[in-house]
Amino acid sequence: MTSVAAFYEGKNVLVTGGSGFIGKVFIEKLLRCCPEVGNIYILLRSKKGKSIQERLSQIKDLPIFDVLKKSNSAALNKLIPINGDGAELQLGLSDEDRELLVNNVHIIVHTAASVRFDDSLKYAITLNVRGTREIVQLATEVKNLSVFVHISTTYCNTDRSLIEEKIYPAHADWREAIEIAETVDEEILNAMACKYISPLPNTYTFAKSLSEHVVEDMCKGRIPAIIIRPSVVVSTLEDPFPGWNDNFNGPTGLLVAGGKGVLRTVLGHPKSVQDFIPADLVVKLMLVATWQKAQFGDKNEIEVYHGSKNECTPIKIGEVVKMGADLVQDSPFSQILWYPNFSMTSCWYNYYIQVILFHIIPAIFLDSLLRLAGKKPMIVKIQRKIYIANVILEYFLKHSWKFDNKKSFSLINKLQKEDKETFGLSENILSWSNSQIFEFFKKGKIGAAMYILKEDFDHTRKESRKNLHRLWILDRITKVIFYGFVLYLFTTNYHVLKYYYNRLENYITNL
Structure with a gap:
C-alpha cells in the first residue's frame, strides 16, 4: 500500500x-x-x-x-x-x-x-x-x-x-x-x-x-x-x-458585517446549532x-x-453572535461605519422594527450625507444586500x-x-473549547480583514481601538438624543396619546 x-x-x-x-x-x-x-x-x-x-x-x-x-x-x-x-x-x-x-x-x-x-x-x-x-x-x-x-x-x-x-x-x-x-x-x-x-x-x-x-x-x-x-x-x-x-460565506460574513457596524440585527433562532x-x-x-x-x-x-x-x-448561532460582540472589543476593524452592536432575534416583527430603525433610516441618512459631499451613495445598497442575505439564510439560522x-x-x-x-x-x-472556537473566529476575522478587505490589520490595531472608543462615545450621545427626543414627544403629546388609547380601549371593549 x-x-x-x-x-x-x-x-x-x-x-x-x-x-x-x-x-x-x-x-x-x-x-x-x-x-x-x-x-x-x-x-x-x-x-x-x-x-x-x-x-x-x-x-x-x-x-x-x-x-x-x-x-x-x-x-x-x-x-x-x-x-x-x-x-x-x-x-x-x-x-x-x-x-x-x-x-x-x-x-x-x-x-x-x-x-x-x-x-x-x-x-x-x-x-x-x-x-x-x-x-x-x-x-x-x-x-x-x-x-x-x-x-x-x-x-x-x-x-x-x-x-x-x-x-x-x-x-x-x-x-x-x-x-x-x-x-x-x-x-x-x-x-x-x-x-x-x-x-x-x-x-x-x-x-x-x-x-x-x-x-x-x-x-x-x-x-x-x-x-x-x-x-x-x-x-x-x-x-x-x-x-x-476569500469570501463572506457563513459565520465570516456575520462577523465582518457586525464588526463593521452595518449589521445591527439578525433574524434567526439563537439556539439553532x-x-x-x-x-x-x-x-x-x-x-x-x-x-x-x-x-x-x-x-x-x-x-x-x-x-x-x-x-x-456543537455551537449555537446565538453563541457565534456573542463571540462576534466580544471580538469587536478584542480585535476591531480599522474602518468602522458605526459602533458595532448587533444581536439576534427569532421574533419577525421585532426584527423588522429593528431593520427600519437601525438599518434603513441610518442608511438613508448616511447616503444623503454622501450625496451632499459629492460622493456615490452606497449604504442603502449594502443594507439591501444584508437584508436579502438574512431572508435567504433565515431557514438555516432557525433549524438544526x-x-x-x-x-x-x-x-x-x-x-x-x-x-x-x-x-x-x-x-x-x-x-x-469555547476559547479555542473564539481564537479560530478571531483568526478568521483577521484573515477576512487582511485578505478580503485588504486592511493592514496589525499596524492599525492601536488606532482601531481609539476609533472604536470614539464611535462608542458618539453612539451613546446619539442614543441619548434620540431617546430624549422620543420622551419629549411623549410628554408633550400625552393628552393626544391618551385620547387615542381610550378610543382603542373602548373599541376593544365593544367587540
Missing part, C-alpha cells in the same frame, strides 16, 4: 472550480504536500475581459500560495489552464483540449458550482446539475481515470434532521430537470420553482441534491467515484496558515478519500463522506441538523504513519 503522497506521484489532475475557495485551497495543498504530482489542469473561462492565462496568474499571486512559493515555487508551473465553462454543453471544450484531457488525466475533482441560494431555478440546474452531467460524461471517456471526486454539500437533504453518509432518494428526476431548464420559459420556471423544489428550501440545495444522483447513475459500475459533502466551509485552521479566506468546517480540513478529507478509493475502492459503490463537525463541537461523519473520521485508521501529520483527520481537531 502506497502513501498518500506516493499515490499522487505522476498523476495528472483536472480541477473544475479551481478559482473558487475550496478549489484554491485544494490546489495549494496538493502542490505543496504531493510535490511529485503531475500537471494540474484547471478549467477556467474568460471573465471580465481577462483571459484564462491572466486569471491563472491572478490565482498564483494570491497569498495562499506564499508558503508554497518559499518551499517550491517551481510547482506552480504545473498549473495548466483549460478554456472551458461548466454551464456549457461539452463544458465548452475544444476538440483538442478534450482529447488532451481524455488521454492524460488520472483524477477529476469537480468543485465547480454556483453556491448562491437565490439563483434562478434555470441557472441552478444548468450549472449544478447539467454541468455535473457534462463533467461526468468526460470522466467516463478518460482512458486512465483513477477516481472521480464530486463536491456536494451536507445541506442537500435538509428535509431530514439526521443526515447520514449515503445517497438518499431523489427529490426529482435529474434528466427531466435538465430538460425543463433547457426548454421551459424562465418566467414559468420561476413561478413553479417553490413547488418544484419542495421540500428543499432553495434552488442551490435542490440542484446539489440532484447532482449527486447524476454521479450515482452515471458512475456506478463504470468509474470509481466519491462524493464529499462539506458543511459551511470557513477559513483555514492551520494549513497553509490560519485565517485564509450551526455546523462549519475549516477549508483545510475539507481538503485533507478530499485527498485522503481519493487515495482510499483508488487503493480499496469498488466501482459498484459510491462512497459519501461528510466534512462536518457533527457533535464534536446532525451530520453523521463516522466514515470520514474512520479514514484516519487507514493512513500510514508518515501520512498522519500531513493528511490526518482526528476528532480532537474539532473538539474545541
Whole structure:
C-alpha cells in the first residue's frame, strides 16, 4: 500500500472550480504536500475581459500560495489552464483540449458550482446539475481515470434532521430537470420553482441534491467515484496558515458585517446549532478519500463522506453572535461605519422594527450625507444586500441538523504513519473549547480583514481601538438624543396619546 503522497506521484489532475475557495485551497495543498504530482489542469473561462492565462496568474499571486512559493515555487508551473465553462454543453471544450484531457488525466475533482441560494431555478440546474452531467460524461471517456471526486454539500437533504453518509432518494428526476431548464420559459420556471423544489428550501440545495444522483447513475459500475459533502466551509485552521479566506460565506460574513457596524440585527433562532468546517480540513478529507478509493475502492459503490463537525463541537448561532460582540472589543476593524452592536432575534416583527430603525433610516441618512459631499451613495445598497442575505439564510439560522461523519473520521485508521501529520483527520481537531472556537473566529476575522478587505490589520490595531472608543462615545450621545427626543414627544403629546388609547380601549371593549 502506497502513501498518500506516493499515490499522487505522476498523476495528472483536472480541477473544475479551481478559482473558487475550496478549489484554491485544494490546489495549494496538493502542490505543496504531493510535490511529485503531475500537471494540474484547471478549467477556467474568460471573465471580465481577462483571459484564462491572466486569471491563472491572478490565482498564483494570491497569498495562499506564499508558503508554497518559499518551499517550491517551481510547482506552480504545473498549473495548466483549460478554456472551458461548466454551464456549457461539452463544458465548452475544444476538440483538442478534450482529447488532451481524455488521454492524460488520472483524477477529476469537480468543485465547480454556483453556491448562491437565490439563483434562478434555470441557472441552478444548468450549472449544478447539467454541468455535473457534462463533467461526468468526460470522466467516463478518460482512458486512465483513477477516481472521480464530486463536491456536494451536507445541506442537500435538509428535509431530514439526521443526515447520514449515503445517497438518499431523489427529490426529482435529474434528466427531466435538465430538460425543463433547457426548454421551459424562465418566467414559468420561476413561478413553479417553490413547488418544484419542495421540500428543499432553495434552488442551490435542490440542484446539489440532484447532482449527486447524476454521479450515482452515471458512475456506478463504470468509474470509481466519491462524493464529499462539506458543511459551511470557513477559513483555514492551520494549513497553509490560519485565517485564509476569500469570501463572506457563513459565520465570516456575520462577523465582518457586525464588526463593521452595518449589521445591527439578525433574524434567526439563537439556539439553532450551526455546523462549519475549516477549508483545510475539507481538503485533507478530499485527498485522503481519493487515495482510499483508488487503493480499496469498488466501482459498484459510491462512497459519501461528510466534512462536518457533527457533535464534536456543537455551537449555537446565538453563541457565534456573542463571540462576534466580544471580538469587536478584542480585535476591531480599522474602518468602522458605526459602533458595532448587533444581536439576534427569532421574533419577525421585532426584527423588522429593528431593520427600519437601525438599518434603513441610518442608511438613508448616511447616503444623503454622501450625496451632499459629492460622493456615490452606497449604504442603502449594502443594507439591501444584508437584508436579502438574512431572508435567504433565515431557514438555516432557525433549524438544526446532525451530520453523521463516522466514515470520514474512520479514514484516519487507514493512513500510514508518515501520512498522519500531513493528511490526518482526528476528532480532537474539532473538539474545541469555547476559547479555542473564539481564537479560530478571531483568526478568521483577521484573515477576512487582511485578505478580503485588504486592511493592514496589525499596524492599525492601536488606532482601531481609539476609533472604536470614539464611535462608542458618539453612539451613546446619539442614543441619548434620540431617546430624549422620543420622551419629549411623549410628554408633550400625552393628552393626544391618551385620547387615542381610550378610543382603542373602548373599541376593544365593544367587540
